[in-house]
Every structure is written in C-alpha cells, then in structure tokens.
Amino acid sequence: MKGRSRGKVVARFGLLAALALILSWLESLVPAFFAAPGMKLGLTNLVVLVALYRMGDRAALGVNLLRILLAALLFGNGYSLAYSLAGGLLSGAAMILLKRCGRFHMTAVSVAGGLMHNVGQILTAMLLLDTWQLAGYLPVLWIGGMAAGLIIGLLGAELTRRLPPELFD
Amino acid sequence: MEAKRKRFGRNDLLLVAGLLLLGVALTLALGVNRRDGREVVVRVDGEIVARLSLSEERELPIEIDGRIANRLQIADGAVRMIEADCPDKLCVRKGAVRYVGDGIVCLPHRVVVEVAGEDELGLDAVAG
Numbered sequence: 001m002k003g004r005s006r007g008k009v010v011a012r013f014g015l016l017a018a019l020a021l022i023l024s025w026l027e028s029l030v031p032a033f034f035a036a037p038g039m040k041l042g043l044t045n046l047v048v049l050v051a052l053y054r055m056g057d058r059a060a061l062g063v064n065l066l067r068i069l070l071a072a073l074l075f076g077n078g079y080s081l082a083y084s085l086a087g088g089l090l091s092g093a094a095m096i097l098l099k100r101c102g103r104f105h106m107t108a109v110s111v112a113g114g115l116m117h118n119v120g121q122i123l124t125a126m127l128l129l130d131t132w133q134l135a136g137y138l139p140v141l142w143i144g145g146m147a148a149g150l151i152i153g154l155l156g157a158e159l160t161r162r163l164p165p166e167l168f169d
Numbered sequence: 170m171e172a173k174r175k176r177f178g179r180n181d182l183l184l185v186a187g188l189l190l191l192g193v194a195l196t197l198a199l200g201v202n203r204r205d206g207r208e209v210v211v212r213v214d215g216e217i218v219a220r221l222s223l224s225e226e227r228e229l230p231i232e233i234d235g236r237i238a239n240r241l242q243i244a245d246g247a248v249r250m251i252e253a254d255c256p257d258k259l260c261v262r263k264g265a266v267r268y269v270g271d272g273i274v275c276l277p278h279r280v281v282v283e284v285a286g287e288d289e290l291g292l293d294a295v296a297g
Contacts, residue, residue: 105181108180129214138199139199142192142195154176
C-alpha cells in the first residue's frame with residue numbers, strides 16, 4: 001500500500017480498461033466459427049481475472065463495467081449491451097463470491113465465471129426473444145463456457161504469477 | 170501469492186466436476202422427450218409471423234426491414250435455414266432440425282424458428 005497515490009490508481013485502472021477494450025475489439029474481429037451464437041474465448045476476462053486477484057473486487061467489477069459500456073458504444077448496440085451486461089455481471093458476481101469464500105484456485109473460479117457468462121447471455125436472449133426454445137443451445141454454451149473459462153483461468157494464473165508485483169502496489 | 174505453487178486443488182476439481190454434472194443433468198432433462206415435430210413456428214422480435222406444417226415441403230422468405238433477410242426450407246419433416254444475409258450465418262450452419270422444442274435462431278435478425286408438436290398448438294394459442 002505504501003506510495004499509493006490516487007493518480008497511480010486511476011492510471012492503472014485506465015490502462016486495464018483500455019487493455020480489456022482492445023481485447024474485446026480483437027475478439028469482435030474474429031468471425032464466429034463455433035456452433036452457437038455468442039460463443040467465444042472471452043479474452044477480456046483475462047484482464048478482469050488479473051484485476052480481481054491483484055487489485056480486488058471493486059477494481060475487477062469497475063474494469064469490467066467500463067469495458068462493457070465502452071465496447072457497446074464503440075462497436076455494439078443496445079442489444080449487445082444487454083447481452084454483455086448480463087453475462088459480465090453474472091460471471092463477475094460468481095467469480096467474486098467464489099474467490100471470497102477462499103476455497104478455490106483461480107482456474108476453477110474462472111471456469112465458473114466463463115460458465116455463468118454464457119448462462120447470463122442465454123437467459124437474456126430468452127427474455128429478449130421471449131422464448132424457451134434457446135434452451136437447446138444450453139449444452140453447447142455450458143461446455144463452451146467452461147472450456148473457455150479453463151483456458152483463460154490457466155492463462156490468468158500464469159499471468160498473475162509472472163507480472164511484476166510493482167505493477168499493482 | 171508466490172508461495173502458492175499449487176494451481177488446482179481438490180476443491181477446484183470438485184467444483185468443476187459438479188458444474189459439469191449439472192450441465193449433463195440439464196442436457197438430459199432437456200433432451201428426454203425427443204418427438205418428431207408437427208409444425209414450425211416462426212417468430213421475429215418475439216411476434217409470430219408464420220406457422221407452417223412440417224409435413225408440407227416449402228420455402229419461406231423472411232422479410233426484415235423491407236428486405237428478405239432469411240430463407241427457410243421445410244423438407245422431409247425437418248426445417249432448415251438455407252439463406253441468411255448476416256455475416257456469421259450460424260443459423261444456416263445449424264442445419265436441419267426436426268424434434269419438438271428444437272429450433273434455429275438468427276440472433277442478429279431476432280428470428281426464432283421453433284419446432285412444435287401437436288399439443289403445443291393449443292397452449293401457444295392461449296399463451297400468445
């Protein structure tokens with residue numbers, strides 16, 4: 001905590017939000033090559049994970065929200081905002097709770113986060129389109145979310161271990 | 170943080186296995202009653218725009234914003250999306266569906282195609 005100035009915190013926060021935004025944009029360029037709508041790796045969750053483990057709950061939530069709002073403004077619309085908000089908030093809440101209970105490592109926390117992201121999105125789609133029919137996509141998105149969360153979690157664990165601690169204090 | 174070398178413990182394994190099992194259970198619960206569908210319900214933005222019999226072979230152009238955005242085809246008791254003018258074409262790649270409760274979704278156009286059985290007809294009419 002020593003030597004921590006407000007300016008430093010703001011700068012770091014902005015840096016992380018920008019990084020998340022860039023990853024968001026990169027991912028939007030990759031054509032959907034998976035079996036279900038909305039299925040992707042969720043690279044931005046890497047930034048959220050690192051923020052969660054190195055800077056705490058509020059920073060993770062803040063970076064996530066800022067990224068979602070900016071991404072929707074820059075390359076999305078009202079619908080995409082609803083989807084990413086539901087996914088981001090549900091997965092963020094799940095990861096914060098699981099991390100807080102202190103029994104799980106980062107990788108498992110990320111797996112649950114990836115899964116809840118997809119659950120949030122499919123629930124939003126069901127609400128917006130007013131149909132239960134989308135439940136048919138649940139299995140694919142369930143496994144896909146867990147797999148994506150696993151990959152991001154392993155990367156995130158490696159990242160938090162290797163990034164210099166000076167970056168975050 | 171540096172001291173924690175272990176990256177995946179027993180609790181993690183239990184959590185992941187539990188979530189996986191829950192997914193399998195949900196999948197089984199959803200897929201238990203696989204029955205051949207009787208009709209196809211097409212919705213745009215949540216509103217029903219067409220009801221078609223699955224036993225009648227035909228094509229249906231779906232108009233959105235004054236242009237034909239998607240094209241449906243019914244053949245051999247199954248329905249498939251054969252055309253879409255969105256970039257990802259996930260609905261086209263989904264292929265043919267035939268079972269009750271199964272469906273095709275085109276998220277960018279907010280088109281939902283659903284296979285319904287006979288009994289769903291009455292229910293939907295009441296709910297709609």
